[in-house]
Amino acid sequence: MKNDKIGSLLTFGGYDWRILDQQADAILLITETIIDQRAYHDAYEDITWADCALRNYLNGEFLHAFTNEDQARIIPVTNQNEDNHWYKTNGGVETEDRIFLLSLQEVACLYFGDSSSKLNNPGKNQRYWFERKDENNHKRLAKLHGKNGCWWWWLRSPGRVNLKAVYVHGTDGNIGIQGNNVLKGNISDGKCTGGVRPALWLKL
Template sequence: MIKDDIIAFGNHNWLILEWDDNRKLVITKDIIELRWYHTEFVDVTWPESEIRKYLNTDFYDMFNQHEKEKIIPVVNRNPDNPWFGTKGGADTMDKIFLLSLEEVCRYFGDSGKKLLNRDGQKWHIEDENNRKRQAVYNNKPQWWRLRSPSYYSRTSASISSNGNVYVRGNGVHGSPKDGGGVRPAMWLTLEV
């Protein structure tokens, strides 16, 4: 197996983003559900968000015991938004998480160069990597959420249905009405 291979794990297919000697980073190949980032339209960061709680409890509990033993808890950095300075929150220990702005650029293209340079760009990064970042829900293109903050603390960064990195983001609750796509990510051990 190598980067960009698809593996089955639990009830989903997962895309391999990174592979080293004893672990691999995976993200669901497709959007698995639509869900709000939080339960109400308030200032919130990833550490306090309802979606983080859900992924690390209810979603995690969908795996059997053997699968749970393969999931590696990791410390996630939650940097401030590089365009607007919106606070990202404290580092978190997560079993399952959403990618950050920096991670989506690292693993799906851009290497962060455009992420750090907003000159001439209007709220989003549109480039030759759009196709790699696109995802579907029920066989139709759909936007999906990142854990990073966006324009202000009531919005989270996202990837648009056509693959743009939407640095300005979408509301944590209430708008747009569909809540946003969820593509969980996690590190898996190769040793169990």
């Protein structure tokens, strides 16, 4: 595994993961496909990543489905949860996570090309969406596991208000900075369910 490079794929815990970064003896991974469809939270209420139902699921039921050996290789990390750049919505307190979602800043500026100039200097007509013609949008597209075509997936950052969370659009890879309803995708309501691409730091 030490020969794996940023951008390459590996299998871990029964999933295919893409390497996004490497620091010393650890690599940052994100699932290659959207592996699940879940709401960001289980109630329509103001929420941040620290207290949302999706974080609880990823660091609970999802994590514990890995073998003890695999769990021992997943490194706890402290995540800074920045405010929404455009709307100044509260990102919440920092969190210690073993499994997490990527943030707006990580997706827009670090791991899928550097589009920081567009994030930090939105055009006068940009109110809800990241630049539709951004050259890096296609890198953010992801297929829903076992299905044809791409689907939208959650980020951990807050949207325009804390009733929404930022997401990556499934048609063009554009980032919906206004966000989607945190309860959108509640299966019992028959709504479109948000995609989940877990990320983690893995010990080499």
